[in-house]
Amino acid sequence: MALLENGGAVPAGPLTKADRDAYARRLRNRSLAVAGGSTAAVLIAIVVLVPLAPGWEAVRRSFFSGEVFVETFPTLLRAFMLDVAIFLWCAPAIAVVGLAIALCRDVRNPALYPLRLFGALYTDIFRGIPVILVVYLVGFGIPGLGLPRPWNSPYIWGSLALILTYSAYVAEIFRSGIESVHQSQRNAALSLGLSDRDTMRYVVLPQAIRRVVPANMNMLIALQKDVALLSFIGPVEIFRQAGVYKSLLANFTPYVVAACIFLAITIPATRYADYLMARQARERS
Amino acid sequence: MATLDLIGVSKSFGATQVCRGIDLSVKDGEMVCLIGASGSGKSTLLRCINLLEPIDEGQILLDGEDISRPDLDPQGVRRRIGIVFQSFNLFPHMTAAENVMLGPRRVYRRSRADLLPDITVLFERFGLADRMYHYPDQLSGGQQQRVAIVRALAMRPEIMLFDEITSALDPELVGEVLDVLRQLRAEGMTMVLATHEMSFAREAADRVAFLHDGRVLEEGPPAQLFETPRHERTRAFLSRLARA
Amino acid sequence: MTRLTAFTALVLSLAASAALAGGHCAAGKTLTEGKLTIATGNPAYYPWVMNDAPESGEGFEAAVAYAVAEEMGFAAEDVVWVRAGFDESIQPGAKNFDFNLQQYSITEDREKMVDFSLPYYSAAMAVLTRQGVVDAGAAPTVASLSGLKWGADANTTAVPMLQDLIQPQSNPLLYNDNTDVVEAMKANQIDAALFDLPTALFLAAVTLEDGVVLGQFPADRSENPDEFGLLMEEGSALKECVDAAISALTESGALAEIEAAWLADATGVPVIE
Numbered sequence: 001m002a003l004l005e006n007g008g009a010v011p012a013g014p015l016t017k018a019d020r021d022a023y024a025r026r027l028r029n030r031s032l033a034v035a036g037g038s039t040a041a042v043l044i045a046i047v048v049l050v051p052l053a054p055g056w057e058a059v060r061r062s063f064f065s066g067e068v069f070v071e072t073f074p075t076l077l078r079a080f081m082l083d084v085a086i087f088l089w090c091a092p093a094i095a096v097v098g099l100a101i102a103l104c105r106d107v108r109n110p111a112l113y114p115l116r117l118f119g120a121l122y123t124d125i126f127r128g129i130p131v132i133l134v135v136y137l138v139g140f141g142i143p144g145l146g147l148p149r150p151w152n153s154p155y156i157w158g159s160l161a162l163i164l165t166y167s168a169y170v171a172e173i174f175r176s177g178i179e180s181v182h183q184s185q186r187n188a189a190l191s192l193g194l195s196d197r198d199t200m201r202y203v204v205l206p207q208a209i210r211r212v213v214p215a216n217m218n219m220l221i222a223l224q225k226d227v228a229l230l231s232f233i234g235p236v237e238i239f240r241q242a243g244v245y246k247s248l249l250a251n252f253t254p255y256v257v258a259a260c261i262f263l264a265i266t267i268p269a270t271r272y273a274d275y276l277m278a279r280q281a282r283e284r285s
Numbered sequence: 286m287a288t289l290d291l292i293g294v295s296k297s298f299g300a301t302q303v304c305r306g307i308d309l310s311v312k313d314g315e316m317v318c319l320i321g322a323s324g325s326g327k328s329t330l331l332r333c334i335n336l337l338e339p340i341d342e343g344q345i346l347l348d349g350e351d352i353s354r355p356d357l358d359p360q361g362v363r364r365r366i367g368i369v370f371q372s373f374n375l376f377p378h379m380t381a382a383e384n385v386m387l388g389p390r391r392v393y394r395r396s397r398a399d400l401l402p403d404i405t406v407l408f409e410r411f412g413l414a415d416r417m418y419h420y421p422d423q424l425s426g427g428q429q430q431r432v433a434i435v436r437a438l439a440m441r442p443e444i445m446l447f448d449e450i451t452s453a454l455d456p457e458l459v460g461e462v463l464d465v466l467r468q469l470r471a472e473g474m475t476m477v478l479a480t481h482e483m484s485f486a487r488e489a490a491d492r493v494a495f496l497h498d499g500r501v502l503e504e505g506p507p508a509q510l511f512e513t514p515r516h517e518r519t520r521a522f523l524s525r526l527a528r529a
Numbered sequence: 530m531t532r533l534t535a536f537t538a539l540v541l542s543l544a545a546s547a548a549l550a551g552g553h554c555a556a557g558k559t560l561t562e563g564k565l566t567i568a569t570g571n572p573a574y575y576p577w578v579m580n581d582a583p584e585s586g587e588g589f590e591a592a593v594a595y596a597v598a599e600e601m602g603f604a605a606e607d608v609v610w611v612r613a614g615f616d617e618s619i620q621p622g623a624k625n626f627d628f629n630l631q632q633y634s635i636t637e638d639r640e641k642m643v644d645f646s647l648p649y650y651s652a653a654m655a656v657l658t659r660q661g662v663v664d665a666g667a668a669p670t671v672a673s674l675s676g677l678k679w680g681a682d683a684n685t686t687a688v689p690m691l692q693d694l695i696q697p698q699s700n701p702l703l704y705n706d707n708t709d710v711v712e713a714m715k716a717n718q719i720d721a722a723l724f725d726l727p728t729a730l731f732l733a734a735v736t737l738e739d740g741v742v743l744g745q746f747p748a749d750r751s752e753n754p755d756e757f758g759l760l761m762e763e764g765s766a767l768k769e770c771v772d773a774a775i776s777a778l779t780e781s782g783a784l785a786e787i788e789a790a791w792l793a794d795a796t797g798v799p800v801i802e
Contacts, residue, residue, distance in 0.1 A: 193364030234702030
């Protein structure tokens with residue numbers, strides 16, 4: 001019989017709870033020490049070794065210039081507010097359109113088969129096209145048909161492009177949620193005399209939406225980053241503003257500033273999504 | 286005031302014929318138990334009566350009216366027929382009270398305030414008064430199944446169907462659910478049960494029907510069917526149960 | 530065509546004398562010994578490079594490149610062309626070119642990160658718009674222009690110039706390249722865009738239907754005139770040779786000849802007051 005020595009020796013003979021707790025504590029401390037030590041070793045290696053590289057000084061000046069950081073930060077932060085605004089008006093629209101498409105795909109009445117077909121085509125097409133192409137096509141193409149101002153604004157049509165693309169993904173998430181609600185739940189509702197519509201609204205959707213919250217959180221994080229694609233058709237949001245600075249200063253530091261600003265939002269959001277997902281996993285088990 | 290007549294009801298799923306021309310009559314206030322092996326068609330038959338499955342052939346008459354006609358609005362029929370399932374199927378995101386009120390609220394357009402006194406009486410009647418505001422996962426299996434019964438009763442159905450409602454319960458919880466059925470029978474509810482609880486069927490049913498391979502092989506008062514079954518297969522089924 | 534032939538003869542004769550006179554300033558300083566590696570954009574645009582083929586020596590910058598090469602003592606066949614965008618040109622680390630020319634404006638800020646040669650061209654900035662906008666009353670005055678909806682290529686010095694010269698009343702929209710600016714103009718999302726004059730003339734004549742060059746800000750009008758330089762790695766040893774070559778070409782009038790040959794005559798474009 002092999003003995004585990006990681007937590008040190010335990011007394012021979014019958015063990016008390018205190019003995020077992022002490023052993024577990026020693027094990028925990030040991031793994032903490034290992035994790036902390038290896039992290040520190042990697043950090044030291046990065047901090048000490050990378051600057052020894054011959055090109056470090058040039059890289060530092062191009063990507064991590066403190067002077068440029070300070071100079072560009074306020075404007076970039078202001079430009080980021082535009083990203084936030086675009087995000088804030090796109091996200092609810094994506095939820096609504098995504099849900100509508102998911103419901104189209106769930107239609108069971110044979111007479112409404114065209115709706116199902118539409119839903120399937122919609123998700124196939126918009127998940128299959130790169131976002132940037134949709135942004136160009138909708139952002140330049142539709143206004144190019146001759147819409148008067150302000151209805152040809154790149155903000156409107158660029159946002160629509162994001163909404164079209166993201167709602168296709170979100171529709172699939174909602175659909176998976178709807179399908180994860182067991183048929184017996186629908187039957188129970190129908191047996192009470194509820195209409196299909198009420199069954200969906202009061203029984204299926206509340207359960208489905210709750211289940212897909214974590215997956216949708218991840219979509220929101222992705223959207224938050226893809227908002228920057230609108231810069232391709234004109235709006236000067238943070239990514240574009242950073243590009244302008246890059247061009248004028250011949251320096252990449254503004255992109256690093258932009259990345260920091262993004263991270264300040266996305267890291268907490270990602271952690272929160274993970275937390276929701278972990279909580280859901282606990283509830284299911 | 287409710288009678289149910291099944292005439293030659295047939296139902297297939299693909300190539301599998303589950304009901305092969307079932308005839309059965311249930312009189313007002315009667316409790317009829319359907320017995321038979323798993324897969325004999327009991328559950329499917331109940332789901333057909335509730336229009337959760339469309340039938341292929343035959344007629345289902347509720348008070349003499351054929352409810353199986355495809356041009357009929359199934360919602361109007363379903364509210365007249367209550368059904369309780371083996372696996373409770375309570376809505377997990379609602380309290381017991383909300384589960385019970387959803388049907389009357391949406392179908393009869395009654396407000397919660399209006400419904401509350403009525404459903405409180407129902408919860409009290411079945412010993413659930415202190416469980417009204419619990420969520421399903423805070424209730425025992427027996428309590429959940431009783432809430433499911435209350436949910437069906439809240440629609441004031443003319444007839445109740447029970448689909449092996451004690452099969453998913455721990456043995457010590459079966460009794461409290463069967464008590465509810467006894468209570469309903471005493472109140473004169475017309476009921477059809479698919480069940481494996483032979484002693485309950487024997488004690489409480491007005492009539493018992495033995496289903497085999499999608500047909501009613503024989504039916505009669507429980508004493509007759511259990512003591513002197515006429516059909517060879519009925520005897521085999523009962524003796525298999527007795528041995529088990 | 531006659532002018533072109535005459536010009537080619539001129540370049541050849543210049544080249545011949547340069548090759549004789551040119552010492553070995555560049556010796557040992559180029560990427561590949563005996564070769565001069567020159568980068569331009571991908572694609573390179575008219576009228577800077579004709580048909581995206583710099584090897585032909587046709588187009589203003591292609592011609593300048595060969596003239597500089599000859600002046601530095603490299604024969605035409607010793608010139609190697611590569612393609613590199615702006616980002617590749619400013620990234621730290623070894624470059625894949627000796628110098629890069631694609632209308633890079635010389636600015637103080639950029640000088641901190643890369644080296645520029647002496648200027649080989651002073652660009653007037655010009656206003657590209659559409660006939661419809663002119664018909665609606667746009668005039669070549671700053672007062673009239675500031676009320677328009679503006680766009681520009683985000684990667685150019687046109688962006689700060691917009692603020693300096695015009696001060697638009699609403700925020701300009703910025704784009705990745707000329708094509709996108711023109712696309713936005715077609716979609717009527719912007720009224721006007723600021724380009725260097727040759728680019729504006731080309732876009733108005735070829736790319737943008739109804740395109741009009743409404744006016745120009747001559748190079749000497751602005752405090753910081755937009756001057757194009759050859760871009761080199763920071764601290765490039767080649768800079769003095771390149772500068773010497775450009776000085777010689779400027780003094781001899783060869784640069785002016787090349788400009789006259791390839792860049793359209795812009796005298797018809799009104800000057801903005």
